[in-house]
Amino acid sequence: MTIAHYLLAPWWAAQLATGAKSFRDNPLIGSRRLNARGLHVSRVRLAHALAERRRARLAHLIDPADRAAFDRDGFLLKRDFLPADAFAALRDAVFARQSPAREMVQGDTITRRIALDPAFLAAVPEARALLRHPLWRGAIRYAGSFDAEPLAYVQTILARRHDAAPDPQTDLHADTFHPTVKAWLFLTDVAEEDGPFRYVPGSHRLTPGRLAFERETSLAAPHGVDRLSSRGSFRVAEAALAGMGLPPARSFATPANTLVVADTFGFHARQRATRPSTRVEIWAYGRRNPFLPWTGLDLLGAPGIAERRVPLLWQARDVLERMVGQPWRDVGRKRPCDS
Numbered sequence: 001m002t003i004a005h006y007l008l009a010p011w012w013a014a015q016l017a018t019g020a021k022s023f024r025d026n027p028l029i030g031s032r033r034l035n036a037r038g039l040h041v042s043r044v045r046l047a048h049a050l051a052e053r054r055r056a057r058l059a060h061l062i063d064p065a066d067r068a069a070f071d072r073d074g075f076l077l078k079r080d081f082l083p084a085d086a087f088a089a090l091r092d093a094v095f096a097r098q099s100p101a102r103e104m105v106q107g108d109t110i111t112r113r114i115a116l117d118p119a120f121l122a123a124v125p126e127a128r129a130l131l132r133h134p135l136w137r138g139a140i141r142y143a144g145s146f147d148a149e150p151l152a153y154v155q156t157i158l159a160r161r162h163d164a165a166p167d168p169q170t171d172l173h174a175d176t177f178h179p180t181v182k183a184w185l186f187l188t189d190v191a192e193e194d195g196p197f198r199y200v201p202g203s204h205r206l207t208p209g210r211l212a213f214e215r216e217t218s219l220a221a222p223h224g225v226d227r228l229s230s231r232g233s234f235r236v237a238e239a240a241l242a243g244m245g246l247p248p249a250r251s252f253a254t255p256a257n258t259l260v261v262a263d264t265f266g267f268h269a270r271q272r273a274t275r276p277s278t279r280v281e282i283w284a285y286g287r288r289n290p291f292l293p294w295t296g297l298d299l300l301g302a303p304g305i306a307e308r309r310v311p312l313l314w315q316a317r318d319v320l321e322r323m324v325g326q327p328w329r330d331v332g333r334k335r336p337c338d339s
Helices: 003-015 032-036 039-061 064-073 084-096 118-123 125-131 134-144 208-220 306-319
Strands: 075-078 099-106 109-115 151-159 181-186 197-199 250-252 259-263 268-270 277-286 329-334
Touching: 032 039, 032 208, 039 134, 039 208, 064 075, 064 134, 075 134, 084 125, 084 277, 109 306, 109 329, 118 125, 118 306, 125 134, 134 181, 134 259, 134 277, 151 306, 197 259
Parallel strands: none
Antiparallel strands: 075 259, 099 109, 099 329, 109 151, 151 277, 181 259, 181 277, 197 250, 197 268
């Protein structure tokens, strides 16, 4: 054991009480000996128990029928989410707006993101109204188990744009070891050929089969599984679902103006598109320390701060690129549907 290991040991130990998930970067999280004794499974159990308690305190934010559907399936789907005229106004304003954009290439797919920052929200008040919509706010908070403002973007998926391997997001996976939330309000129709969202109903629940999968995969990490699994986003084979008592993944080929809110501890993916396509959505993402017992105290989500977080995060990674990397390339000002 080197001096560096001794110096870093307190840091690695402290990360056990956070959402840190990489089996490669933290030798305690990635320890086969500790995981054989239940370290990973214990973190999973505790994180989910705390999430259940937080959700119970946020249950009043959504309709009981919606809450029951989410608890059963791990997602909530709402077609015709906005009134037709309100949706048309939102879509048209978003599509017309040219804004600073970032892009990331993964395999054959380009993902473009435009921050819903103060300038965007001032120019597109329809987007600000969406972020204040009671169901948008309530469903995201209940699913994420925190009364916290998510990061929000206009996201464009440009599928099949390179002659390359498939986008790794097309493999069924869990984002991390604890409940987290992602939300999509689709601004375009998404056909089967366009690479719709997929989700395995019920896979967010911590069943004996899922716990066994978590334990087995943690023992294979960090070197015996694929790179993304070893970094804590466990991939799962379609054939393994039945062994966990789970159904096949469901594909969300949906018309525009459909809202999907999902717990991304559940197994999900983007279906591989069979043709070049452009999918545009308002996309939100929330993830906090899973071991916090309280639901609120979201200082970074306060008005005036929340809408500035994404540009600040991008700028911070630009500055620290040599240390932490920067996959999001600045591509100048673009509209969501630009090629």
